[in-house]
Amino acid sequence: MAKKILIIEDEEVLINVLKKKLIREDYDVLVAKNGNEGLVKIKKDKPDLVLLDIIMPEKGGFEVMEEMAKDDELKDIPIIIISNSGQPVEIENAKRLGADDWLIKTEFDPQEVLDKVIKQIGR
Amino acid sequence: MLKRSIFIKILILIISLSFILGISIFFVALREASQSLEQALIEESKLFSQIVAKDIEAGYLVHILKSKSLTEIIPFEEILFLWIVQSDAKIYFADNPKMVGKEVKDSAVGTKELIIKEIVFQETGEKIKLLARPLDIGIEEGDWTLFMGVSLESVRAARQRLILVSSASFSLALIFFILISFFWARKVIKPIKKLEKGVMIIGKGDLDHQIEINTGDEIEELGNAFNLMTRDLKKQYMALEGEKNKTLAIIDNFSDGILLLDKNNKILLINPKAESFFKFNRKNSVGKPISEFFKITSFKPLAESLNKERKKEFFRQEFKISENLVLEMSTVPVMIGRERLGTLVILHNITREKLIDKMKSEFVSLAAHQLRTPLSAIKWTIRIILDEELGKINKEQREFLEGSYQSNERMIYLINDLLSVARIEEGRFLYELSLTDIEELIESIIDSFKSEAERKKIKLEFSKPVKKIVKIILDSKKIKMVIENLIDNALRYNHHGGEVVISLKQGKKEIEVSIKDNGIGILAVEQPRIFSKFFRGAEVMKMDTEGNGLGLYIAKNIIEAHKGKIWFESSEGKGTTFYFILPIRKKV
Numbered sequence: 001m002a003k004k005i006l007i008i009e010d011e012e013v014l015i016n017v018l019k020k021k022l023i024r025e026d027y028d029v030l031v032a033k034n035g036n037e038g039l040v041k042i043k044k045d046k047p048d049l050v051l052l053d054i055i056m057p058e059k060g061g062f063e064v065m066e067e068m069a070k071d072d073e074l075k076d077i078p079i080i081i082i083s084n085s086g087q088p089v090e091i092e093n094a095k096r097l098g099a100d101d102w103l104i105k106t107e108f109d110p111q112e113v114l115d116k117v118i119k120q121i122g123r
Numbered sequence: 124m125l126k127r128s129i130f131i132k133i134l135i136l137i138i139s140l141s142f143i144l145g146i147s148i149f150f151v152a153l154r155e156a157s158q159s160l161e162q163a164l165i166e167e168s169k170l171f172s173q174i175v176a177k178d179i180e181a182g183y184l185v186h187i188l189k190s191k192s193l194t195e196i197i198p199f200e201e202i203l204f205l206w207i208v209q210s211d212a213k214i215y216f217a218d219n220p221k222m223v224g225k226e227v228k229d230s231a232v233g234t235k236e237l238i239i240k241e242i243v244f245q246e247t248g249e250k251i252k253l254l255a256r257p258l259d260i261g262i263e264e265g266d267w268t269l270f271m272g273v274s275l276e277s278v279r280a281a282r283q284r285l286i287l288v289s290s291a292s293f294s295l296a297l298i299f300f301i302l303i304s305f306f307w308a309r310k311v312i313k314p315i316k317k318l319e320k321g322v323m324i325i326g327k328g329d330l331d332h333q334i335e336i337n338t339g340d341e342i343e344e345l346g347n348a349f350n351l352m353t354r355d356l357k358k359q360y361m362a363l364e365g366e367k368n369k370t371l372a373i374i375d376n377f378s379d380g381i382l383l384l385d386k387n388n389k390i391l392l393i394n395p396k397a398e399s400f401f402k403f404n405r406k407n408s409v410g411k412p413i414s415e416f417f418k419i420t421s422f423k424p425l426a427e428s429l430n431k432e433r434k435k436e437f438f439r440q441e442f443k444i445s446e447n448l449v450l451e452m453s454t455v456p457v458m459i460g461r462e463r464l465g466t467l468v469i470l471h472n473i474t475r476e477k478l479i480d481k482m483k484s485e486f487v488s489l490a491a492h493q494l495r496t497p498l499s500a501i502k503w504t505i506r507i508i509l510d511e512e513l514g515k516i517n518k519e520q521r522e523f524l525e526g527s528y529q530s531n532e533r534m535i536y537l538i539n540d541l542l543s544v545a546r547i548e549e550g551r552f553l554y555e556l557s558l559t560d561i562e563e564l565i566e567s568i569i570d571s572f573k574s575e576a577e578r579k580k581i582k583l584e585f586s587k588p589v590k591k592i593v594k595i596i597l598d599s600k601k602i603k604m605v606i607e608n609l610i611d612n613a614l615r616y617n618h619h620g621g622e623v624v625i626s627l628k629q630g631k632k633e634i635e636v637s638i639k640d641n642g643i644g645i646l647a648v649e650q651p652r653i654f655s656k657f658f659r660g661a662e663v664m665k666m667d668t669e670g671n672g673l674g675l676y677i678a679k680n681i682i683e684a685h686k687g688k689i690w691f692e693s694s695e696g697k698g699t700t701f702y703f704i705l706p707i708r709k710k711v
Contacts, residue, residue: 013500017507024512055492084495085488088555105499106535109506 003121004028006047008038008064009082010056014105018051021110025123035059039067042074049121051113052099054083054090065097078120082113130312137304138297145293153289157282161275164201165239165252168273171198172237172254176269179207180259203244203251203272207258208232210266231255233266244272251275314342322349330357380450380470386463388413388430400450400470425452429468441473449474480549487545494538501531533669540673543604544656547680554598554684556711561634562592564599565625568606572614580619583610586626595634596708601681605689608674609638609701615667616699617642633687633704641698650693654679678703 005027009015015031022029030045032038036059042050050068054061061081068074079099083090086104094102101116197205197218207216212232214225231238231253238255251272258267314336321334330353336346374381380397384390389412398408414426425442429452438454451471457464505528507513509521516524546552569585576583606625613623617640628635645653649660657672682689682703693699 011496011500013504017500017503020507020512084492084499106495106502106539110503111506111510 002026002028003048003123004030004045005049005051005117005121006030006032006038006041006045007051008032008035008056008061009051009053010034011053014082017110018113021114022117025114025118027117035061035064038064042068042077043071046073047077049078049080049117051080051082051117054081054085054094062093062097065094065099069098080113080116080120128312129315130308133308133311134301134304137308138301141300141304142297145297149289149293153282153285156285157278160278160281164273164275164278165254167199168202168252168254168271169237169239171202172256172269172271175205175271176256176258179269201274201277203274204270205272206270208268208270210268215267227270229253229255229270231270232268233257234268235266242272244274249274249276314338314346318342318346318349321346325349325353325356330360379472380468382413382468382470383457383465384413384429384468385465388466391465397468397470400444400448400472425450428452429454429466447474448472449477483545484549487542487549491538491542495535498531498535498538502528502535505531537671537673540671540677543677544673547677552601552680552684554601556596556598558594558709559597559599559602560592560594561597561602561636561705562587562627564603565606565627565636568603568610569625571607572610576614576623579614579617579621581614581617582622583614584622584624586624588627588629590629592627592629592634593707594709595705596711597685597705598681602685602705605678605681605703606636606638608678612674613638613640613642613699613701615670616640616663629707630704633706635702635704637700637702639698639700644695644697644699645691645693646695650691653691654689 005022007015007018007022007029009018009031010033019029019031030041030047032041034056038050038052039059041047042064050064052061052064061083065079068077068079075098081094081099081102082105083102084105086102086107091102100120103113103116204222205218206214206222206227208227209215210233212226212228214222214227217223229242231240232255234255235257237257238253240253240255241250242253243249244251251274254269254271254273256269256271258269317336318334321332324332332353334346334349336343374392374394377394377396380400381392381394382390382397383392389410390408391410393408413429425444428440428442440452442450442452444450449472451473453469453471455467455469457467505524508516509524509528543552565585569583572583610623610625617623622641624637624639626635626637626639628637643662643666645660646662649658652658653660654675656676658676659670659672663670679689682705685705687703687705689701689703691699691701
C-alpha cells in the first residue's frame with residue numbers, strides 16, 4: 001500500500017510542484033490549504049508524513065504541531081517543515097514540538113524535498 | 124561678648140599709659156619740689172648762721188650773753204638749737220640754758236670751714252641738718268664753733284601736703300582721663316561694630332546691604348572696600364545664578380528623566396520628566412530615600428537595580444515598566460575628585476524605539492515571507508520544468524529557463540542578505556555556535572565553486588597547512604556565508620585564466636584564512652569604504668551589475684561577532700587578498 005503524505009501549505013504553486021514530485025514516486029498525496037483543514041485531515045486520514053508550512057491563514061504550522069503533540073495518536077507522525085524563514089529559535093522550537101526536519105523553501109529544490117521524504121519514511 | 128575686645132584693649136592702654144605718665148611726673152615733681160624746699164631752708168639757715176657768727180665775732184656776743192637766751196634772735200622755728208662750742212667741745216653758750224657746759228661729741232668741733240651734714244637729733248630721734256661754722260672770737264686759743272640744728276620737719280610736712288594735693292588732683296585727672304578714654308574708645312569702636320554688623324548681614328546673603336561709615340579714617344576706607352567687594356560679589360553671584368538657571372532650565376526641560384542621588388540613594392534632584400515617569404512630586408521627594416517612592420510593583424526591578432552596589436563605572440539597563448512605558452536607565456557615578464558624591468540616573472524613554480524596533484522586525488519577517496513565497500514558487504516551478512518532470516524541453520527552452528532560474532536565485536540571495544542586514548542591525552543576528560573543522564568547511568565550499576571556476580577558466584586552489592588545524596567554536600553557517608562571499612568576489616572580479624588561492628594558517632591564538640586573487644583590485648580611493656553597507660566599487664559596477672553591496676558588510680559583522688578581524692590588501696589591476704582571523708576557542 002502506498003504511503004500517505006499530507007501537504008499543509010497555502011501556496012498553490014508549491015502544492016502542485018510537490019504533488020507532481022511525490023505522485024511520481026507513488027506516494028498518496030493529500031492536500032490541506034491551512035492548519036485547521038490540515039488537522040482535520042491528519043485525524044481522519046492518519047498520514048505517514050506531514051509536509052508542513054509555518055505561516056498560513058487561520059492556523060499556522062506551530063499550532064498544528066502543538067495540537068498533534070497533545071494527541072497520542074498523532075504525536076508520532078513524522079513532520080517535515082517547509083518554511084520561508086528559518087531562524088534558529090524557530091527551528092529549535094519546531095524540533096521541540098516534534099518536527100523531524102526543517103527546510104527553507106528558497107534554499108531547497110523540490111528534488112531535495114523528495115529526498116528528505118524518502119529518507120524519513122522510505123518509498 | 125568678646126573676651127578681648129578692642130574697646131577694652133584701647134581702654135586699658137590709655138589708662139595704663141596715663142597712669143604711668145602721671146605717676147612718673149608726680150614723682151619727678153615731688154622730688155624736685157622737696158629738694159628745692161630743703162635747699163631753700165639750708166640757704167636760709169646758712170645765711171642766719173653767718174649773721175649770728177658775724178655778730179658774735181663783732182662782739183655782740185656779750186649782748187647775746189646778757190639776754191641769756193638765744194631764743195629771741197632765732198628767726199624761724201626750724202632752727203632746733205644754736206650752740207657756741209668751745210675748742211674743748213664744751214658748749215659755752217646755748218639757746219637752751221640746760222645745754223651749757225655739756226660736751227659735743229662731733230667731728231665738726233673745731234672745724235675750719237662750714238660743714239653741713241645730716242645727723243640724728245638725739246632728743247627727738249629725728250633726722251636733722253647740722254650746720255657747723257668756725258667762729259673767730261679771739262678770746263682764747265683754739266677754734267670755737269657755731270653749731271646749728273635745722274629741722275627738716277617743715278620740708279617733710281610740705282612734701283606730705285604736696286603728695287596729698289597731687290594725689291587728689293591726679294585721681295581727679297585719672298577719672299577724667301578714664302571717662303574721656305571710655306568715650307573716645309567707644310567712638311573708635313562704634314564704626315568697627317557697624318562694620319561687623321554689616322559684614323554679618325552681607326554674610327547672610329543680603330548683597331544689597333551697604334555699610335555706611337563716615338569717620339573719614341581708615342575704617343571708613345575699610346567700609347568702602349567692603350562695599351566694593353559686596354558689589355563684585357553680587358556681580359559674580361548674578362553670573363553664577365544665571366549659569367545655574369541655565370543649567371536648571373536644561374535639566375527641567377530635558378527630554379530624559381534625570382535623578383541625582385546621594386551616596387545613600389537619597390534624592391538630591393529630580394526633573395519634571397522623571398517625576399512624570401514615577402508620578403511623584405518633586406517637593407515631597409527631594410531629600411528622601413529613593414526606595415520610599417518605589418512602592419509600586421512595576422518600579423521594583425528598577426529600584427532594586429539602583430540600590431545594588433555598582434562595581435561598574437557606567438551601567439545601562441532596560442526596564443519595561445508597563446505596556447506603554449519602557450525605560451532605559453543609565454547610571455553614572457558622580458565624582459568630586461576621588462570622592463563619590465552620588466549617582467546620576469538618566470531615564471530615557473525608549474517605548475517608541477522599542478515599538479519601532481518591533482514593527483521593523485515584524486515588517487522584515489513579513490516582507491521576507493511575502494517576498495520569498497513567490498520566489499520559492501518560481502524556483503520550484505522552473506526546477507521541475509528543467510528536470511523535465513512536465514515533459515521534454517528543447518535546448519532553447521532550457522537556456523531561457525536556466526537564465527530565469529539564476530535571476531531568481533540572485534533575487535533570493537538579495538532577500539537573504541537584506542534580511543541578514545536587518546537582523547544584524549536589530550542585534551538579532553543569532554549565532555549557532557559549534558565545534559567546527561574549518562578545513563573541512565573550506566573544502567566543501569571550494570567544491571561548490573569548482574564548476575563556476577572551470578567555466579570562467581580560473582584556477583581555484585586550496586593551500587592547506589601541513590599540520591591538521593584544530594577544531595574551533597564558530598557558527599558554521601555564518602562563516603560559510605563569509606567564505607562563500609569572499610570566494611565569489613574573487614572569482615567574479617577576476618579575468619579569464621586568473622587564479623584564486625585560499626590559504627589556511629594556524630597561529631598561537633587564532634586561525635587565519637586568506638583568499639587571494641589576481642583580479643582587478645580595489646581602487647585606492649574606494650578602499651576605506653569597502654565594508655560599508657550597499658557600497659560597490661566603480662570598476663566593479665562596470666564589470667558586473669549583479670552584486671548588492673551587502674556581502675562584505677555582512678562578512679565584517681559576522682567575523683566581528685566571532686571576536687575576529689577582517690581586512691584586505693589590494694592593488695589596482697594586480698589583485699586583492701582578503702584575510703580574516705578567528706580566535707581559537709574550544710568551548711562555547
